[in-house]
Amino acid sequence: MKTHELLNKLVKEFSRDLTENILPYWMHKMVDTQQGGFYGQIDGREQLYQDAPKGAVLNARILWTFSAAYSLLKDPAYLEIAKRAKTYIINHFIDEKYGGVYWSLHADGSPLDTKKQIYAIAFTIYGLTEYAKITKDKKAIKVALSLHDTLESACLDCEYNGYFEALTRQWTPISDMRLSNKDLNVSKTTNTHLHVLEAYTNLYQVVPTTQLADELKNLISLFIEKIISKKTGHLILFFDEKWVQQDKIDSFGHDIETAWLIHRAATVLGDEQIIQEVESVIPNLVKASHEGLQASGALSYEWKHDKNGCINTERHWWVQAENVIGNLDYYQLTKESKYVAIAYDTAKYILDYLVDRESGEWYWSILANGEVNKEDDKAGFWKCPYHNGRMCLEIVKRFGNDSYNLNLKNNA
Secondary structure (H helix, E strand, C coil), rough: CCCCHHHHHHHHHHHHHHHHHHHHHHHCEEECCCCCCCCCECCCCCCCCCCCCEEHHHHHHHHHHHHHHHHHHCCCCCCHHHHHHHHHHHHECCCCCCEEEEEEEECCCCEEEEEEEHHHHHHHHHHHHHHHHCCCCHHHHHHHHHHHHHHHHHEEECCCCCCCCCCCCCCCCCCCCCCCCCCCCCCHHHHHHHHHHHHHHHHHHCCCCHHHHHHHHHHHHHHHHCCCCCCCCCCCCCEEECCEEECCCCHHHHHHHHHHHHHHHHHHCHHHHHHHHHHHHHHHHHHHHHHHHHHCCCCCCCEEEECCEEEEEEEHHHHHHHHHHHHHHHHHHCCCHHHHHHHHHHHHHHHHHHCCCCCCCCCEEEEECCCCCCCCCCECCCCHHHHHHHHHHHHHHHHCCCCCCCHHHHHH
């Protein structure tokens, strides 16, 4: 197929997947009508756990996804879910005494883990600002700005630059800074900085201050100077306080996700010099990520350069979603059709293997042996509608046109 035919097919397939599969799953299965907000977990076998803890990241990502979906599709049902998420976050996750966001809550909405994980605060800013874009909600903007101010006053390393990974509820050093048990216990991580960049990009679109512009420029500079390896093109993932590398891991999904998110940040800033600097490193990130491409079109998870020295070929849902967006973004930058072909092959893999056509949503992953991973969640602390929902929205926003009615009842 020609490039425009591939793009049209992507628009059609993933408009449908978004509106008939992903969003309905969260609207119909995850709304907690008894204790408020959203349930904390549905496992890989569709078992709902009504008393599971509720995570800040999950709720912030629900808020962002349904706000962004309403912005594009104008379905009032999406706005209602977004409003529900916004209200629950402000009423339950915001720490009124010490500021910031609780990491998790009990199912009844009371605080569970009160540590301040900067990653979660960033996603809360991201969700609130997306909601503010569609509603001009003054409370959402006020809370987002307050969280931003807290990050800058309590979490910024004024000596070595960058943002600390985590602190206690009272903003003092914490012994276990890990985002999850898969991560290294270090002072600074690329993952957290990536999503602070993402959050600040969104906040800048709502409140375009000189201060925020400077903070975005600083974050972009950190990626160019510290985080993106000049030797390999891959991201360095874990650092100590002084930005000394602590890992030997290549994360293909983070490579390609960073390529398009840093591009968006630079574009939103609108500074031509920064755009040129960013566009000079994007090719290295894209090329590095392609080291994980499989013959099936899927993107491998990661490569740990340890004594085993082999690539983890598990096909995670979020890695595939980011590979589609990242390559489409690079196509728009370079006008080279081969990147549409790469995105299309990954998208086809998603449709063939990751989309759960019986119960809805996407599976967590396809294992290295080709089996569906049903041990990890379908919805939960980390499995949210954000990566796959955003992929669908980006495809439609970038390549949709008048020939497609976004109400898929008329686009079957």
